[in-house]
Amino acid sequence: xxxxxxxxxxxxxxxxxxxxxxxxxxxxxxxxxxxxxxxxxxxxxxxxxxxxxxxxxxxxxxxxxxxxxxxxxxxxxxxxx
Numbered sequence: 706x707x708x709x710x711x712x713x714x715x716x717x718x719x720x721x722x723x724x725x726x727x728x729x730x731x732x733x734x735x736x737x738x739x740x741x742x743x744x745x746x747x748x749x750x751x752x753x754x755x756x757x758x759x760x761x762x763x764x765x766x767x768x769x770x771x772x773x774x775x776x777x778x779x780x781x782x783x784x785x786x
Contacts, residue, residue, distance in 0.1 A: 709753065710742040712767045716760035717742075730759045 728738040757764040
């Protein structure tokens with residue numbers, strides 16, 4: 706299982722948010738968010754729900770490995786043909 710922090714970082718970057726911006730949205734500071742993303746601290750179910758909502762994914766999405774076929778690089782628009 707991929708770490709929640711790594712998935713959170715991927716989703717934050719996909720939205721083009723800084724740690725400071727996401728931290729403000731969820732009522733914490735950037736240092737606390739950095740510690741979550743790096744896996745230094747664990748989070749409660751309530752915090753998981755709050756973070757998932759802020760990055761517009763389900764809590765399940767932060768708990769599971771993304772499908773590489775649907776994964777896009779942060780900040781790059783999807784190519785259309």
